[in-house]
Amino acid sequence: MIPGWHPLLVHFPVALAISAAVALAAARWVRDERLARSLATVGTWNLLAAAVAALAAIGTGIAALVDLKVGAAAHAAIFVHVKWAMLTSTATMLLAVWRGAGQAHDARPSRGLVIAVLIAGAAMAITAYRGDVNVYRYAVAVARPAQASR
Numbered sequence: 001m002i003p004g005w006h007p008l009l010v011h012f013p014v015a016l017a018i019s020a021a022v023a024l025a026a027a028r029w030v031r032d033e034r035l036a037r038s039l040a041t042v043g044t045w046n047l048l049a050a051a052v053a054a055l056a057a058i059g060t061g062i063a064a065l066v067d068l069k070v071g072a073a074a075h076a077a078i079f080v081h082v083k084w085a086m087l088t089s090t091a092t093m094l095l096a097v098w099r100g101a102g103q104a105h106d107a108r109p110s111r112g113l114v115i116a117v118l119i120a121g122a123a124m125a126i127t128a129y130r131g132d133v134n135v136y137r138y139a140v141a142v143a144r145p146a147q148a149s150r
Helices: 005-007 011-029 032-067 072-102 109-138
Strands: none
Touching: 005 011, 005 032, 005 072, 011 072, 011 109, 032 072, 032 109, 072 109
């Protein structure tokens, strides 16, 4: 696997899930019917794309773990991130199925779906934060600069 694929791909499900949540919430409560249909369509497609992107992020994340050698504290932090990633990716995929199979892509979403998508979007943000902790606090998968020989 080419190094660096996980950090490259992981931003897509995060951005798409959060933008889907915002668009679907706006589609639920905006008064203009035409705007609501457009927002519902955008939210639906972003949610579906987030589900596909989450699969790619999970796959590359697991692949990145194969040869990773870290200390105990970093290992514990990675484990927390992986648990959050599995939870939020599964939730995103289930919500995409709910939205994609439940009704027309331009229909106003139900209140229950909007609440669930907002929670999943917030959970996706927490997952991203946990990944940031791995990189910025524990320097997981950060290349060390070569030491100059003297």
